[in-house]
Amino acid sequence: MKFLVLAALSLLVSTAARQSLTAAPEQNPLRMFEYDAKAPLDLKEEAPLESVEGIAVHDVSFAVGASRANAYIAVPPGKGPFPAIVYMHWGQGNRTEFLPEAIAMAKAGASSLLLEPAQPENGEMAGYAKMVRDIRRAVDVLSSRPNVDPKRIVYVGHSLGATWGGVLAASEPRFSGFVLMAGLPALSDFMQNSQRPEDVRMRARMPKDAFKKMVDSFAPYDSVKWIAKAAPRAIFFQWADHDQYISRADAEKYFATAAQPKSQKTYFSGHELNGWDCFNERKQWLLEQLGREKTSR
Numbered sequence: 001m002k003f004l005v006l007a008a009l010s011l012l013v014s015t016a017a018r019q020s021l022t023a024a025p026e027q028n029p030l031r032m033f034e035y036d037a038k039a040p041l042d043l044k045e046e047a048p049l050e051s052v053e054g055i056a057v058h059d060v061s062f063a064v065g066a067s068r069a070n071a072y073i074a075v076p077p078g079k080g081p082f083p084a085i086v087y088m089h090w091g092q093g094n095r096t097e098f099l100p101e102a103i104a105m106a107k108a109g110a111s112s113l114l115l116e117p118a119q120p121e122n123g124e125m126a127g128y129a130k131m132v133r134d135i136r137r138a139v140d141v142l143s144s145r146p147n148v149d150p151k152r153i154v155y156v157g158h159s160l161g162a163t164w165g166g167v168l169a170a171s172e173p174r175f176s177g178f179v180l181m182a183g184l185p186a187l188s189d190f191m192q193n194s195q196r197p198e199d200v201r202m203r204a205r206m207p208k209d210a211f212k213k214m215v216d217s218f219a220p221y222d223s224v225k226w227i228a229k230a231a232p233r234a235i236f237f238q239w240a241d242h243d244q245y246i247s248r249a250d251a252e253k254y255f256a257t258a259a260q261p262k263s264q265k266t267y268f269s270g271h272e273l274n275g276w277d278c279f280n281e282r283k284q285w286l287l288e289q290l291g292r293e294k295t296s297r
Contacts, residue, residue, distance in 0.1 A: 029220040032129040033136065033171040035065060041141060046070070055106040057099075062141050064117075069134040071095060071141070072114040074102035080147030083290035084111040085154050086138045086175075088161030090182075090271075097158065101279060108283070110290055111148055113138050125217045132164055136172045143174070152176055152290050156282070159245075159271065163187055166223025169230035177289040178230055179282055181238040181273050182246050185254035186222035188215045196244075224257040231259035236285045238278055240269040 040063060047059040058073040072095055076082055085105060089097040095116035102112035117134035118127075135155070143150040154177040157165055162183025169178060184190050192215055194200075203211060227235070235258050239251045255264050263285075267278045 030167065030171050032125075032221070033132045033167060035133045035136065037140060039063065039065070041137075041144060042068075043141060043144075052103050053107070055103050057102075060141075062137065064130070064134050064137045067118065067130070069118070069137065070116045071138065072099065072102065072112075073141075074099075074106045074112045074114070075147065076106040076109050076111060078109075078147075080111075081149040082109060082111045082147055083152035083154070084113065084142045084148045085156055085286065085290075086135060086142065087112060087114045088135055088155070088157040088164075089114075089116070090159030090161065093158075098156070101283070104279075104283065105286065108287055110286065111142070111145075113142055125221070128164065128221075132167055132171065135164075135168060139172060139174050150174065154178065154286060154289055156286075157181065157183065158273065159183060163223060164221075165235075166226035166229075167221050169233070169235075170226040175233065177233050178235045179238065179285065180235060180254075181278075181282075182240055182243055182271055183223065183254065184246065185224045185227075185250055185257065186219075188219040188222055190245075190250075191215050191218065224253060227254065227257055228259040232261065234261040234289060235263075236282070236289075237262070237264035238273055238282060239264065239266040240271055240273050241266050242269065243271045245271055 042063040044061050045058060046061055050057040050059070054077060056075040058075065059070075060073055061068045061070045085102075087095075087098040087102065089095060095114040098112070098114050102114055105112055115135060115138050117131045139153055142148045142153055153175060155165070155168060155172075155175045156179040157163075157168075158181040162180035165178055165180040165183055168175065206214075237251070237255050237258075239246065251264075251266070255262065265281060267273060267275055269275050269278060
């Protein structure tokens with residue numbers, strides 16, 4: 001989350017001076033996240049296969065337009081087809097954040113893709129749009145694998161990954177469910193209203209017209225405007241009661257705007273949400289959602 005906020009606020013002074021921060025056409029904002037799904041994946045193994053407690057971990061990269069995204073893919077033993085999970089890390093992290101969880105889920109019979117898209121430069125909306133396209137392309141990667149069931153792919157996003165859960169719900173119909181961990185309901189509101197001293201100072205340094213253009217470029221993509229489109233797919237929200245970024249009001253707003261089926265849980269934790277109880281309840285939800293009893297072992 002720190003990266004998400006700092007990139008969007010402190011570095012956009014120079015960005016606004018060299019680039020117009022305009023949103024996609026109002027009549028179809030989701031065009032920002034379209035891509036050529038028929039283009040070759042060009043999946044490459046970047047390192048020798050690693051085995052962790054009997055679980056195969058592949059270090060891969062794949063094409064997303066003219067660029068590439070990096071990922072780990074954890075594969076259970078057996079032929080499958082296995083349900084699968086796409087993990088998107090928080091702003092401070094990378095694809096290693098969920099590695100231990102991916103091993104645990106593979107032991108339970110689910111494959112995982114742990115994505116590491118290129119970090120958006122200077123908080124530009126175009127960079128975040130590319131991140132969303134990378135996540136959608138990860139679904140292509142999993143769906144192309146004969147040992148994955150393409151009808152049972154769930155998304156797990158933490159902080160940065162959860163903040164973009166709304167547009168993912170609206171733009172990627174192949175996800176069968178969502179776990180959103182400590183995400184902002186409206187990034188544009190946070191940019192304008194955060195009272196953390198560092199955020200107040202950043203706004204004070206930024207020209208008002210440039211700041212308005214920046215906020216206006218993000219506002220059409222606030223998750224609260226899109227998260228209801230997840231229905232009828234289930235959502236599990238996870239919150240921290242000592243979160244330095246996500247207020248109780250933010251959590252309530254995000255949850256309230258989501259349609260059923262939905263559930264939520266708050267943990268005695270900071271924004272990291274790294275407690276065993278948080279992991280165990282997420283694992284249980286994922287296994288129920290993915291249909292553990294249907295998994296070929």
